[in-house]
Amino acid sequence: MQLEIFQVDAFSAEPFGGNPAAVIPLDHWLPDAVLQRIAEENNLSETAYFVRNGEAFDLRWFTPTVEVDLCGHATLASAYVLFEHLNEPAQVLRFNTRSGELRVTRQADGLLAMDFPARQPEVQPVPAGLLQALGLRQALAVYRSDDYVVVVDDPGLLDTLTPDFVALAGFDVRGIAVTAAGRGFDFVTRWFGPRVGVNEDPVTGSAHTSLAPIWAQRLGKQSLECEQGGARKGQLRCVLPGNGRVIISGRAALFMRGTVYL
Incomplete structure (x- = not known):
């Protein structure tokens, strides 16, 4: 089996800045143990996987050791790959995740804007x-x-x-x-x-x-x-638009594109 892989520097306009994430598009979900082993092998803070689901995408994130509920930079990296390298025509991407639906909008100034639920930390x-x-x-x-x-x-x-x-x-x-x-x-x-x-x-x-x-x-x-x-x-x-959400925007840059062999 061969899988396409992208390594993207998120929250940076140029390579070698921001936070690197691996992004792997899938036609269907592989066993969780395989997803975790790939993330461990990549040894980046996050590896993101997505599968198209109708007009949206199912999105998951793995550190080298665990699956996580929410990851911003790997979501940004996934949206960047879809927009810039997989020719996704939509202006707004919808991701189904363990933290609910997340939306990423391609803005006119080149920023990618992620619509996330805001948290209210307590002192x-x-x-x-x-x-x-x-x-x-x-x-x-x-x-x-x-x-x-x-x-x-x-x-x-x-x-x-x-x-x-x-x-x-x-x-x-x-x-x-x-x-x-x-x-x-x-x-x-x-x-x-x-x-x-x-x-x-x-x-x-x-x-x-x-x-x-x-x-x-x-x-x-x-x-x-x-x-x-x-x-x-x-x-x-x-x-913070005042609706319990936070819009987090940034840029991304492609560092590497290749193939995973399983």
Whole structure:
């Protein structure tokens, strides 16, 4: 069996930026164990698979170790492959996922806009050991959704983070985001997910379903320009239209196209 595979740098206009994802179009679903083994072999933070289902597509995402409920950058990468390389004529793509229907619109300025459900994280006391595991002394606030979101007062602190990934994997959340205002953006972030097999994700679209509501409230803005990453960075635009959704927009670039042999 031969499968076509694309490697796409999502949330970047050029290769070597943003967050790489593998995208594999399928005619029908393969066994879950095979999908997981391919993702493990790819060794990227996410491998996305989609199958056409009428006028929509069924979409799934796998890290090297688990299937996940929501992934932004691999959704963006999948839409980019359909629009730019598989000649999909629709202006709006509909994806059926474990997080419900997700829509991606091709905009006139070249951005791809993803319509995701917004999350409403709740402020909570700082969990014991969390700041120490991140290498931080203090935080302005800690929120929880499916991630912990740690807000700090200085964006420069993000450059100096030295997380203890073994300790972070012990927290019962998908991942941990550390975020601050400034540096030419409304906010900047780094995201760590050792519990799901990704020590650091360069750009995590799904995390912005929590980050955008937090910063919209803190800054009093509904349209936010964002950057995420450590040594490797990507850029996003988040808009909250007030209907319980968040529109996450970005660009993508093809790095590689090839064949998987099974």
